[in-house]
Amino acid sequence: MFGAHLDGVSAGPGINDNGSGSATLLENALVLAQRNPTMTKRVRFAWWTDEEQGLNGSDFYVRSLSATQKSYIKGYYNFDMVASTNGGYFINRITSTTAAPLKAYWDSLNLQPEENVEGQGRSDDYSFQQAGIPTSGYAMGAGARKTTAQATKWGGTANSSYDPCYHRACDTTSNINATGLNRSADGVAYAIWNLAVAATPVPDDFSMAVSPASGSVQQGQSTTTTVSTAITNGSAQSVALSATGAPSGVTVTFTPASVQSGQSSTATLSVGSTATPGTYQITIVGTGVVTRTTTYTLTVTGTGGCNGGQLIVNGGFENGTSPWTGTTGAIGSPAGQTPHSGTRFAWLSGNGSSSTETLNQTVTIPAGCTSVTLRYWLHIDTAETTQVTQYDKFTVKVNNTVLTTLSNLNAAAGYVERSLNLGSYAGQQITLTFTGTEDYSLQTSFVLDDVTIQAG
Ligand SMILES: [Ca+2]
Ligand SMILES: [Ca+2]
Numbered sequence: 001m002f003g004a005h006l007d008g009v010s011a012g013p014g015i016n017d018n019g020s021g022s023a024t025l026l027e028n029a030l031v032l033a034q035r036n037p038t039m040t041k042r043v044r045f046a047w048w049t050d051e052e053q054g055l056n057g058s059d060f061y062v063r064s065l066s067a068t069q070k071s072y073i074k075g076y077y078n079f080d081m082v083a084s085t086n087g088g089y090f091i092n093r094i095t096s097t098t099a100a101p102l103k104a105y106w107d108s109l110n111l112q113p114e115e116n117v118e119g120q121g122r123s124d125d126y127s128f129q130q131a132g133i134p135t136s137g138y139a140m141g142a143g144a145r146k147t148t149a150q151a152t153k154w155g156g157t158a159n160s161s162y163d164p165c166y167h168r169a170c171d172t173t174s175n176i177n178a179t180g181l182n183r184s185a186d187g188v189a190y191a192i193w194n195l196a197v198a199a200t201p202v203p204d205d206f207s208m209a210v211s212p213a214s215g216s217v218q219q220g221q222s223t224t225t226t227v228s229t230a231i232t233n234g235s236a237q238s239v240a241l242s243a244t245g246a247p248s249g250v251t252v253t254f255t256p257a258s259v260q261s262g263q264s265s266t267a268t269l270s271v272g273s274t275a276t277p278g279t280y281q282i283t284i285v286g287t288g289v290v291t292r293t294t295t296y297t298l299t300v301t302g303t304g305g306c307n308g309g310q311l312i313v314n315g316g317f318e319n320g321t322s323p324w325t326g327t328t329g330a331i332g333s334p335a336g337q338t339p340h341s342g343t344r345f346a347w348l349s350g351n352g353s354s355s356t357e358t359l360n361q362t363v364t365i366p367a368g369c370t371s372v373t374l375r376y377w378l379h380i381d382t383a384e385t386t387q388v389t390q391y392d393k394f395t396v397k398v399n400n401t402v403l404t405t406l407s408n409l410n411a412a413a414g415y416v417e418r419s420l421n422l423g424s425y426a427g428q429q430i431t432l433t434f435t436g437t438e439d440y441s442l443q444t445s446f447v448l449d450d451v452t453i454q455a456g
Contacts, residue, residue, distance in 0.1 A: 038233060041074070041196040048124045051080075058124035062131050070131050075195065077102070078125035078137030079188060083181035084163035086156045087140030090116035092125055099136035101191035106138075109183060112153055118144040118162075138184045140177065142166045204234035206261035208286045214297035215269070216307060219277070222270040225296060227254065227284055229261045236260045237288040243267070243296075245282045249275030250298065252282065261288060269298055277302045277371060277456020279309030300456065306369035306426070308455035312361060315376075315451035318342040326358035326433070340377040340415045340449035348436030349392060350445035352383065358435045359448070367427035369455040374420040374432070376451040382408040382444035392444030396420060397433040408444040415449065422453060 050056030062070070075098045081087075089111040091099050106113045116139045125135040141162025151158035165171040207230050215223045229239055239261050243252035249272035254265045267284065279299045286292045299309050313323050317339075321328035324346075331346045339345040348357045365372055374396070384391050390407035397403065403420055422430070432453070436446040 038198040038200075038202040039196055040198045043192055043196050051124055055124055055127050058127035062127045062133075065131070070133060073128070073133045076125060076128040076133050076135045077188070077191065078123050078135065078139075079184065080119065080123040080137065081139045081142050081163065081166075082184035083176040083178070084140035084142070084166075085175055085177045086146055086160050086164060087162045087177055087180050088146060088150050088154050088156075089113040089180075089183070090119065090139045090141060092116045092119065092135060092137040092139065094136075096134065096136055098134040101194045102136055102138060102187050104194075105187035105190040106183065111183065114150075118142060138187060140180050140184070202233050204237050204261075204289055205232045206230060206237065206239065206286065206288065206290070206292055207232050208284060208292045208294040210267070210284055210294050210296050213295070214299070216299040216301055217269060217271045218301045219271055219275055219303050220273045222268055224266050224268050226264055227267050227286075227294070228264040229259060229286060229292075231261050236262050239286040239288040239292075241265055241267070242285045242287065243282055244285060245280060246298075247275055247278070247280050247300070249273075250280070250282075250300065252284075261286075267296070269296070271298075271300050273303075275300045277306055277308045277369070278454050302368065302370060302456060306456060307366045308369045308371075311363040311365065311453040311455055312432075312451050313363075316342050316449060317344040317346050323361055325360045328359070330357055330359065337379070337445065337447045340379075342449075345447055345449040346434075348394065348434060348446040348448060349438045350436075350443050351438055352441060352443035354438060354440045356435065356437045358433055360431055360433045361451075362429060362431045363453060364429045365422065365425045365427065365453070365455055369426045370423060371456045372422040372426055372453065374422050374451075374453045375417060376419075376434075377415040377417050377449045378406070379415045379447040380406065380408070380411045380444065381413075381447075382411040383442040384408040384411075384444060385442075391442065392436070392438040394446040395433075395435045395437075397435065398422065398425065398430050400431075400433070406446075411444065415447075426455070 048057035078092060089106055091102050091113045093099050094103055094115045103113060118141060119139045125137050129135045143161050143166040145159050145161055146156055148158040165175045209228050211226050217223045238258055240258040241254040246252050251270045253268050256265055259265050277300050282296045282298050284294050284296055301307055317331045321331045330348050333344045337347050346359055390409055392408045394406040395402045434448055438444060
């Protein structure tokens with residue numbers, strides 16, 4: 001955030017005509033300005049009251065800021081007395097980093113600026129300085145007298161005040177140094193541009209959202225949702241809408257089919273009678289100059305009223321260990337085994353000594369679902385050499401009833417997807433348990449990943 005304090009003068013933009021000086025730096029910035037500039041910092045202009053009475057306006061403002069708000073202000077720039085008729089070119093804290101762009105601009109005009117000694121602690125930058133905020137600014141001088149050396153360098157009258165009408169009745173709109181004001185205004189524009197505008201413009205862009213973001217639809221029915229777009233940079237663009245990820249039997253149509261970014265469309269999701277119950281992530285795609293997406297979660301329910309979907313949480317073991325219970329230390333990404341997908345998995349057994357390790361998760365199978373399928377990917381390797389005896393075992397249990405038993409006899413390279421029909425548990429809360437049990441020697445590893453229960 002920057003501040004501007006104009007004292008005794010009224011500064012217009014005036015950033016094109018640079019008087020007698022070279023405008024190379026500013027003209028470069030203005031060329032960029034015609035190319036859709038992207039602000040990278042916020043700029044706030046402020047005009048302060050009561051400066052002469054003790055910096056009252058700026059002091060009140062700075063005191064009203066919290067420590068956090070003060071920390072947001074990366075630089076405060078003061079512009080006070082910037083059109084003095086016998087003036088010089090002064091910069092507050094001229095060697096500071098904050099002053100650098102102001103100095104660079106006046107240097108480009110070969111103005112040989114000097115430190116603003118006369119103005120130190122006397123204007124509104126002082127309020128910010130006292131709060132630890134970096135400050136700088138331009139000034140052309142007030143009641144102090146121009147030296148002979150300064151008159152030689154800048155012109156004007158030596159041994160006369162920078163502003164002969166300072167705090168006098170003759171300080172009217174006639175008492176303005178238009179050239180100095182112009183150079184100051186140009187330097188302000190140059191500094192703000194260089195501090196707050198991206199070097200490379202960011203192209204037009206937009207975001208997308210959908211409301212509601214999810215819905216449950218019975219086979220043979222349909223629902224609608226509103227797809228909204230918002231301009232996030234630059235100007236509006238034409239956005240064509242489409243959808244991907246809809247399962248067989250589900251169609252998504254948009255009314256209208258394309259919008260100008262900033263406008264909305266209605267998406268209709270029609271679920272045919274042949275659509276498979278379950279939960280699907282449908283990606284709504286907006287294609288313009290750039291492509292943006294948002295996601296709608298559609299749950300297809302059977303005509304029997306099943307409110308199905310995928311029921312296992314963290315079945316890929318990618319998000320910590322919750323809600324799995326039991327030997328949760330088996331979950332991770334240790335060396336020696338690889339995931340089926342992602343980076344993590346569950347490695348039951350593999351100790352080569354007598355042990356039992358389990359992982360449990362409790363889920364509720366919705367009532368009315370006719371299709372309930374447990375799927376999991378399992379890799380088994382073993383140091384056992386027998387072709388006939390199950391020394392080390394892996395079981396899948398529901399509520400302590402063993403539904404599947406595998407063992408060292410099922411060892412094979414890579415993962416194998418296995419499934420179980422849990423349709424008989426519809427309407428029940430069940431605890432699913434995977435167990436690895438080893439005998440006293442020769443390890444067998446049961447490596448589990450991507451567990452799902454799809455109910456529909
Ligand atoms: Ca995984
Ligand atoms: Ca063994």
